[in-house]
Amino acid sequence: MLHHALVLLAALAIGPSQPRTLRLDYFHTGNAAEEIFALDGVVLEGAWPGRLDRTIDDTNLGKYLFEVVDRKTSRVLYSRGFASVYGEWELTGEAKTMRRTFHESLRFPEPPGPVRVLLKKRDRRNAFREVWSVLVDPADPMVDRSGPSWQARVWAVMKNGEPRDKVDIVLLGDGYTAREIEKWRQDARSMAALLFAVAPFKERRSDFNVWAVDTPAEESGVARPSDGVYRRSPLRASYDALGSERYVLSYDNKRMREAAAAAPYEFIGIIVNERKYGGGGIFNLYATVAADNAFAPYIFVHEFGHHFAGLADEYYTSDVAYTSTSERPEPWEPNVTADPRAAKWRGLILPGTPLPTPWAKEAFEAAEKDSQARRREIRAKKRPEQEMEALFREERQRTTKLLGGSAKKVGAFEGAMYEPRGYYRPQSDCIMFTRDEVGFCAVCRRAIERVIGLYAGGR
Numbered sequence: 001m002l003h004h005a006l007v008l009l010a011a012l013a014i015g016p017s018q019p020r021t022l023r024l025d026y027f028h029t030g031n032a033a034e035e036i037f038a039l040d041g042v043v044l045e046g047a048w049p050g051r052l053d054r055t056i057d058d059t060n061l062g063k064y065l066f067e068v069v070d071r072k073t074s075r076v077l078y079s080r081g082f083a084s085v086y087g088e089w090e091l092t093g094e095a096k097t098m099r100r101t102f103h104e105s106l107r108f109p110e111p112p113g114p115v116r117v118l119l120k121k122r123d124r125r126n127a128f129r130e131v132w133s134v135l136v137d138p139a140d141p142m143v144d145r146s147g148p149s150w151q152a153r154v155w156a157v158m159k160n161g162e163p164r165d166k167v168d169i170v171l172l173g174d175g176y177t178a179r180e181i182e183k184w185r186q187d188a189r190s191m192a193a194l195l196f197a198v199a200p201f202k203e204r205r206s207d208f209n210v211w212a213v214d215t216p217a218e219e220s221g222v223a224r225p226s227d228g229v230y231r232r233s234p235l236r237a238s239y240d241a242l243g244s245e246r247y248v249l250s251y252d253n254k255r256m257r258e259a260a261a262a263a264p265y266e267f268i269g270i271i272v273n274e275r276k277y278g279g280g281g282i283f284n285l286y287a288t289v290a291a292d293n294a295f296a297p298y299i300f301v302h303e304f305g306h307h308f309a310g311l312a313d314e315y316y317t318s319d320v321a322y323t324s325t326s327e328r329p330e331p332w333e334p335n336v337t338a339d340p341r342a343a344k345w346r347g348l349i350l351p352g353t354p355l356p357t358p359w360a361k362e363a364f365e366a367a368e369k370d371s372q373a374r375r376r377e378i379r380a381k382k383r384p385e386q387e388m389e390a391l392f393r394e395e396r397q398r399t400t401k402l403l404g405g406s407a408k409k410v411g412a413f414e415g416a417m418y419e420p421r422g423y424y425r426p427q428s429d430c431i432m433f434t435r436d437e438v439g440f441c442a443v444c445r446r447a448i449e450r451v452i453g454l455y456a457g458g459r
Contacts, residue, residue, distance in 0.1 A: 357411030
């Protein structure tokens with residue numbers, strides 16, 4: 001198997017003109033009031049999968065931004081915005097009472113000489129401010145050049161061209177035993193098909209490659225601590241992340257990166273071998289989904305929207321781990337705003353549209369109050385997953401009927417980002433708002449198209 005993997009890796013190489021990939025690993029420590037960064041190490045990975053004429057990120061997305069600056073010329077060679085588990089955790093109540101450490105990585109083309117990597121974070125006015133910097137010399141003998149450690153088979157789910165010309169997604173399975181490997185491969189194909197059935201991914205399908213890495217587990221499934229289930233799965237994905245029973249994340253960043261490094265990638269999807277409703281998505285980190293849930297099509301596309309284009313959650317009636325405040329700063333995410341005039345997407349609003357835009361808010365909230373109470377009861381009594389799925393089907397039928405009449409109108413609809421007041425979303429319904437089968441709204445589609453343009457196709 002190892003020989004086969006190496007042959008495949010050689011086939012995936014993208015030519016002598018492409019530099020290798022450097023991965024900078026570091027520790028991110030802190031609490032709600034302070035944060036500290038410390039270098040872990042630098043790893044030399046395979047050939048850089050991206051275009052070398054699109055190294056500067058102009059999307060203005062992300063809670064954080066990193067820049068790779070040439071030491072000799074002070075020229076920015078590469079930049080990317082991103083978000084992180086730490087960036088979400090620091091908004092929870094736990095961050096007010098204790099410190100925690102998270103492992104993170106930054107990946108960029110191997111530079112010709114020493115560089116300084118600058119890490120920046122948004123301030124309250126959304127301006128990026130430097131919070132850490134570190135010198136990286138690609139010639140340093142301490143750079144790890146040992147090559148991929150993950151003995152796994154890499155295969156193409158969908159290949160439309162050389163990695164340097166395409167957006168490359170790698171799918172990783174977690175909780176699939178060797179006996180379930182065919183199930184994993186079918187799940188990987190199914191998730192890719194689901195993503196590319198939705199606009200604008202559907203129309204831009206030819207701009208993507210999708211790779212998969214087989215990562216067999218000793219036990220079937222992943223950890224579900226609130227259900228008393230614990231697993232040492234290959235990627236350490238787990239439910240109950242940040243205290244939310246449906247939130248699936250992996251805190252083992254290094255293990256996940258080592259698995260992903262077997263393939264060329266810019267984006268990562270982690271598919272967990274579970275039935276329980278769950279998933280997660282963090283901008284420029286990864287998206288997760290429970291493969292066997294009836295609502296996996298919604299979950300994966302919704303969470304991939306977070307990961308790929310930095311889309312915010314537009315819903316506000318579900319229980320979340322984040323603490324609420326009276327402040328309403330303008331979000332960096334492209335599909336939510338604190339501005340009732342919605343200047344962020346003004347060009348998509350038809351003349352005469354009232355701002356803020358009226359919608360069936362009271363009726364929606366009344367119905368959601370009952371639905372959320374029933375949801376909590378199902379989980380508290382540990383009822384079968386079929387009951388939760390039935391509740392979601394009932395909810396979907398109701399909200400589609402309630403919101404369908406104005407779903408395509410772009411305006412400023414109050415209620416978004418876990419808050420019923422003070423934040424606005426572009427349309428009354430969207431896959432970032434409900435489980436209705438409406439796809440992405442016009443603003444979300446525009447944001448996704450812009451990110452595609454950063455990696456592939458014409459701009």
